[in-house]
Amino acid sequence: xxxxxxxxxxxxxxxxxxxxxxxxxxxxxxxxxxxxxxxxxxxxxxxxxxxxxxxxxxxxxxxxxxxxxxxxxxxxxxxxxxxxxxxxxxxxxxxxxxxxxxxxxxxxxxxxxxxxxxxxxxxxxxxxxxxxxxxxxxxxxxxxxxxxxxxxxxxxxxxxxxxxxxxxxxxxxxxxxxxxxxxxxxxxxxxxxxxxxxxxxxxxxxxxxxxxxxxxxxxxxxxxxxxxxxxxxxxxxxxxxxxxxxxxxxxxxxxxxxxxxxxxxxxxxxxxxxxxxxxxxx
Amino acid sequence: xxxxxxxxxxxxxxxxxxxxxxxxxxxxxxxxxxxxxxxxxxxxxxxxxxxxxxxxxxxxxxxxxxxxxxxxxxxxxxxxxxxxxxxxxxxxxxxxxxxxxxxxxxxxxxxxxxxxxxxxxxxxxxxxxxxxxxxxxxxxxxxxxxxxxxxxxxxxxxxxxxxxxxxxxxxxxxxxxxxxxxxxxxxxxxxxxxxxxxxxxxxxxxxxxxxxxxxxxxxxxxxxxxxxxxxxxxxxxxxxxxxxxxxxxxxxxxxxx
Numbered sequence: 001x002x003x004x005x006x007x008x009x010x011x012x013x014x015x016x017x018x019x020x021x022x023x024x025x026x027x028x029x030x031x032x033x034x035x036x037x038x039x040x041x042x043x044x045x046x047x048x049x050x051x052x053x054x055x056x057x058x059x060x061x062x063x064x065x066x067x068x069x070x071x072x073x074x075x076x077x078x079x080x081x082x083x084x085x086x087x088x089x090x091x092x093x094x095x096x097x098x099x100x101x102x103x104x105x106x107x108x109x110x111x112x113x114x115x116x117x118x119x120x121x122x123x124x125x126x127x128x129x130x131x132x133x134x135x136x137x138x139x140x141x142x143x144x145x146x147x148x149x150x151x152x153x154x155x156x157x158x159x160x161x162x163x164x165x166x167x168x169x170x171x172x173x174x175x176x177x178x179x180x181x182x183x184x185x186x187x188x189x190x191x192x193x194x195x196x197x198x199x200x201x202x203x204x205x206x207x208x209x210x211x212x213x214x215x216x217x218x219x220x221x222x223x224x225x226x227x228x229x230x231x232x233x234x235x236x237x238x239x240x241x242x243x244x245x246x247x248x249x250x251x252x253x254x255x256x257x258x259x260x261x262x263x264x265x266x267x268x269x270x271x272x273x274x275x276x277x278x279x280x281x282x
Numbered sequence: 283x284x285x286x287x288x289x290x291x292x293x294x295x296x297x298x299x300x301x302x303x304x305x306x307x308x309x310x311x312x313x314x315x316x317x318x319x320x321x322x323x324x325x326x327x328x329x330x331x332x333x334x335x336x337x338x339x340x341x342x343x344x345x346x347x348x349x350x351x352x353x354x355x356x357x358x359x360x361x362x363x364x365x366x367x368x369x370x371x372x373x374x375x376x377x378x379x380x381x382x383x384x385x386x387x388x389x390x391x392x393x394x395x396x397x398x399x400x401x402x403x404x405x406x407x408x409x410x411x412x413x414x415x416x417x418x419x420x421x422x423x424x425x426x427x428x429x430x431x432x433x434x435x436x437x438x439x440x441x442x443x444x445x446x447x448x449x450x451x452x453x454x455x456x457x458x459x460x461x462x463x464x465x466x467x468x469x470x471x472x473x474x475x476x477x478x479x480x481x482x483x484x485x486x487x488x489x490x491x492x493x494x495x496x497x498x499x500x501x502x503x504x505x506x507x508x509x510x511x512x513x514x515x516x517x518x519x520x521x522x523x524x525x526x527x528x529x530x531x532x533x534x535x536x537x538x539x
């Protein structure tokens with residue numbers, strides 16, 4: 001009759017030592033060790049870039065030193081020229097992502113529940129999915145013009161499939177035994193859906209959402225490189241044409257940070273929705 | 283819900299000419315043939331037999347999860363058509379919802395029937411106490427041991443206050459010592475709750491410990507089913523001479539010694 005213990009990791013292991021004064025010190029050392037093993041390679045990469053560029057090991061015209069990239073980033077954000085691009089890029093990818101989630105999740109839940117619908121729609125979905133969104137971009141431009149609508153639509157198109165397919169898969173993978181259990185208690189189909197199928201599908205849905213977020217940023221850049229006058233993708237191309245290499249890298253860095261931020265938000269949301277699976281909860 | 287102290291609870295099962303077969307690799311495999319049986323209200327019936335003899339199939343038909351090819355099952359006179367709120371099933375695996383706490387899982391059965399949450403939780407707490415998990419009300423399933431998880435499953439089934447408790451090898455996956463403790467608890471719960479208990483088991487000792495009657499399903503479909511009355515005082519002593527005698531008799535039926 002014991003509750004299963006969850007291993008508390010290196011910090012907890014340090015606490016079991018005989019020495020009673022040192023634990024805090026050891027905890028700090030342990031945490032520093034964690035940081036080094038996790039981010040050491042990244043820090044080393046940045047340092048190597050900086051030194052290599054300053055020392056001329058790599059061509060500073062193509063790879064400017066990190067401090068100049070950061071300075072360009074600072075100017076762009078404070079001066080406002082990059083800030084507007086961030087805003088318009090966020091708007092494009094945000095609308096597309098929200099639309100993809102708003103359509104993909106309910107449609108996926110529905111398709112996963114009703115095998116007939118899934119069977120009927122699966123071939124055309126697979127066909128569309130394998131058709132590159134970028135190849136279809138000219139079609140969307142013909143239909144919707146070269147404005148915002150075609151850009152948002154091409155991002156939406158590519159973003160829809162990861163979340164839709166992950167949701168369908170998630171619903172189909174829900175443990176039949178749990179559904180049967182629910183039925184034996186007299187739960188109606190809709191109740192079982194709400195109380196069993198939906199919560200069980202949340203983790204796979206989030207896997208799809210995170211893939212979709214990555215796809216949204218990817219397609220954002222591609223669409224902004226074709227016939228755009230604003231946005232981070234436009235700035236990357238434009239800075240390169242004008243040989244403003246630090247600014248180009250500043251825009252690339254911003255894109256990477258946007259991707260990381262989007263992922264972090266989704267991970268945090270998933271953790272919050274799936275608190276029951278969190279080891280820290282025990 | 284006024285059934286909380288309903289003392290006219292029944293739970294009489296009447297099985298008539300029940301047959302069921304499955305298609306397996308193009309062949310018909312008969313698992314139940316013309317089975318007729320009456321189970322009295324409040325009786326404890328254990329079903330034993332070799333693998334593939336139809337134990338679980340019979341239980342699933344009683345639960346309304348499977349449909350017989352012919353014959354019928356009546357509960358308190360009414361034919362069984364699908365699952366019903368007069369029965370609760372305890373499976374071999376606990377089948378807990380990992381995102382709900384122990385309390386949430388135990389209240390689940392009532393909540394899906396539309397009982398308001400506070401009322402469902404109140405009743406759930408009573409049964410969580412009954413299975414000895416009061417301290418673990420707020421724990422999540424992955425924090426529980428196998429035996430504890432199975433108790434939660436038992437509490438969940440009891441909370442809906444069924445007339446008939448159907449158990450499909452509920453202790454099969456537990457270690458030997460936990461199993462004995464749980465058998466004692468099942469005997470106590472069955473006595474306190476006065477439910478009809480129909481349970482499938484592989485374990486002959488478990489069957490004798492818990493049963494009023496043991497239904498022996500033969501592996502060979504030509505052979506007759508047998509009913510063994512277990513006429514021993516409760517609580518039962520596994521080492522008593524008559525208990526051992528019953529076990530020897532049952533084992534002999536399966537060619538074991």
